[in-house]
Amino acid sequence: xxxxxxxxxxxxxxxxxxxxxxxxxxxxxxxxxxxxxxxxxxxxxxxxxxxxxxxxxxxxxxxxxxxxxxxxxxxxxxxxxxxxxxxxxxxxxxxxxxxxxxxxxxxxxxxxxxxxxxxxxxxxxxxxxxxxxxxxxxxxxxxxxxxxxxxxxxxxxxxxxxxxxxxxxxxxxxxxxxxxxxxxxxxxxxxxxxxxxxxxxxxxxxxxxxxxxxxxxxxxxxxxxxxxxxxxxxxxxxxxxxxxxxxxxxxxxxxxxxxxxxxxxxxxxxxxxxxxxxxxxxxxxxxxxxxxxxxxxxxxxxxxxxxxxxxxxxxxxxxxxxxxxxxxxxxxxxxxxxxxxxxxxxxxxxxxxxxxxxxxxxxxxxxxxxxxxxxxxxxxxxxxxxxxxxxxxxxxxxxxxxxxxxxxxxxxxxxxxxxxxxxxxxxxxxxxxxxxxxxxxxxxxxxxxxxxxxxxxxxxxxxxxxxxxxxx
RNA sequence: GCGGUUAUAGCUCAGUUGGUUAGAGCAUCAGCUUGUGGCGCUGAGGGUCGCCGGUUCGAGCCCGGUUAAUCGCCCCA
Numbered sequence: 001x002x003x004x005x006x007x008x009x010x011x012x013x014x015x016x017x018x019x020x021x022x023x024x025x026x027x028x029x030x031x032x033x034x035x036x037x038x039x040x041x042x043x044x045x046x047x048x049x050x051x052x053x054x055x056x057x058x059x060x061x062x063x064x065x066x067x068x069x070x071x072x073x074x075x076x077x078x079x080x081x082x083x084x085x086x087x088x089x090x091x092x093x094x095x096x097x098x099x100x101x102x103x104x105x106x107x108x109x110x111x112x113x114x115x116x117x118x119x120x121x122x123x124x125x126x127x128x129x130x131x132x133x134x135x136x137x138x139x140x141x142x143x144x145x146x147x148x149x150x151x152x153x154x155x156x157x158x159x160x161x162x163x164x165x166x167x168x169x170x171x172x173x174x175x176x177x178x179x180x181x182x183x184x185x186x187x188x189x190x191x192x193x194x195x196x197x198x199x200x201x202x203x204x205x206x207x208x209x210x211x212x213x214x215x216x217x218x219x220x221x222x223x224x225x226x227x228x229x230x231x232x233x234x235x236x237x238x239x240x241x242x243x244x245x246x247x248x249x250x251x252x253x254x255x256x257x258x259x260x261x262x263x264x265x266x267x268x269x270x271x272x273x274x275x276x277x278x279x280x281x282x283x284x285x286x287x288x289x290x291x292x293x294x295x296x297x298x299x300x301x302x303x304x305x306x307x308x309x310x311x312x313x314x315x316x317x318x319x320x321x322x323x324x325x326x327x328x329x330x331x332x333x334x335x336x337x338x339x340x341x342x343x344x345x346x347x348x349x350x351x352x353x354x355x356x357x358x359x360x361x362x363x364x365x366x367x368x369x370x371x372x373x374x375x376x377x378x379x380x381x382x383x384x385x386x387x388x389x390x391x392x393x394x395x396x397x398x399x400x401x402x403x404x405x406x407x408x409x410x411x412x413x414x415x416x417x418x419x420x421x422x423x424x425x426x427x428x429x430x431x432x433x434x435x436x437x438x439x440x441x442x443x444x445x446x447x448x449x450x451x452x453x454x455x456x457x458x459x460x461x462x463x464x465x466x467x468x469x470x471x472x
Numbered sequence: 473g474c475g476g477u478u479a480u481a482g483c484u485c486a487g488u489u490g491g492u493u494a495g496a497g498c499a500u501c502a503g504c505u506u507g508u509g510g511c512g513c514u515g516a517g518g519g520u521c522g523c524c525g526g527u528u529c530g531a532g533c534c535c536g537g538u539u540a541a542u543c544g545c546c547c548c549a
Contacts, residue, residue: 008540058547137549142549355549415507420510435507
């Protein structure tokens with residue numbers, strides 16, 4: 001016998017869990033629709049060519065590849081058979097999608113003739129990453145993405161951030177939305193000296209909340225980037241200012257991009273990027289509802305390989321969470337000005353954010369937000385005592401459903417105890433018992449499982465009686 | 473890709489310095505109660521102690537390997 005098992009990092013969702021996940025998705029969907037977003041879905045499988053090269057080297061390694069059908073080895077060049085990395089591109093042409101943004105880009109390019117721009121779409125589907133699973137990290141997980149394609153105004157960023165706030169408020173989860181801008185970080189380039197130093201700097205400062213500020217300084221020294229430590233220290237100083245506006249003013253005053261021995265072109269680019277960022281962020285802030293939960297986080301450096309403007313990250317900030325609860329971000333996104341460039345359609349700007357359904361669920365559960373939701377069914381379970389009662393039970397159940405009341409007939413004429421146990425376990429408020437007595441009188445013994453009271457109700461009065469008890 | 477921890481019934485876990493036939497709670501099923509539940513009582517079924525090997529008179533327990541899960545690093549939702 002084979003022991004049943006699940007691939008690492010995947011999960012089954014039992015009814016209780018799935019109902020809650022679906023409830024979360026319904027809340028999000030309602031927000032998305034109310035802001036004028038339309039749904040799309042794309043296939044789980046994409047051509048590997050579509051996916052590769054979009055997520056950096058590390059992302060490419062995390063792609064799930066699908067082995068070609070048929071004699072795939074026979075078609076692979078002989079000399080590559082010992083080199084699994086080179087071989088993989090010959091034996092695999094498809095892979096599972098890694099996120100929803102790249103499929104969106106492909107979709108937009110392929111359907112550009114039919115779409116109305118700006119195109120606002122939402123998409124809630126699973127994605128797959130061949131990552132090592134751990135707490136809050138799965139190999140199959142759901143993203144709920146909203147993107148605006150073909151519009152470059154900060155109005156878009158403001159709407160998306162507002163949708164974050166709106167959604168999490170409706171879910172009842174306290175969050176903090178952190179915002180940064182690629183331009184502010186680009187302004188550091190002259191001081192850091194080179195693009196590769198800039199990249200390493202970003203990797204390092206992104207760890208600040210984990211290893212601390214001194215940890216980052218030490219990390220920079222370890223990376224032989226001692227010259228970057230003053231930049232980091234200045235950034236921390238700015239970060240300590242208490243308002244969104246004050247941090248921006250610090251950038252305005254300091255002109256961090258002005259470095260004496262840097263080349264003029266680099267300084268000029270830094271200046272342009274910085275001024276654009278300051279302008280965008282000021283405007284963005286002015287458009288947002290006045291919320292303490294939106295902060296400018298100068299150390300936020302996520303996913304900069306493809307973002308070109310504002311970047312966002314959402315983390316849980318809820319007093320009901322255990323003090324040691326840490327799960328990384330539950331949402332993130334940003335602006336990418338050349339979304340569709342890789343597919344041959346230039347100059348299509350886009351901005352989008354993602355809701356990490358699985359982490360939102362895990363966080364809400366840890367905060368105890370599901371503790372009180374009852375799984376009760378405000379409906380009626382019909383309990384036939386014998387086969388002769390099936391017809392009356394079926395008819396009663398049908399009538400109840402037609403009146404908008406959930407109802408089912410128990411699956412057999414089992415012992416009453418067993419049927420009542422089922423009703424209790426499922427959380428039914430009412431049961432309707434039907435046996436020979438009820439059949440003779442064309443009525444139902446309607447029993448309230450909370451109070452234990454029961455009375456015979458004629459078929460004509462059943463709906464009204466049930467509605468009265470359930471209060472609907 | 474790298475490191476730590478764990479692995480005993482469907483689930484959560486006990487299991488003493490290695491010593492008869494491996495236990496509990498929950499869950500399931502049956503009975504107490506021919507058509508009245510939640511509680512209770514009685515009973516039943518359910519285990520190759522992850523897998524392979526070693527040490528020993530004797531291994532769930534000690535040792536080696538292996539697989540899987542889990543936590544952390546990298547990266548990310």
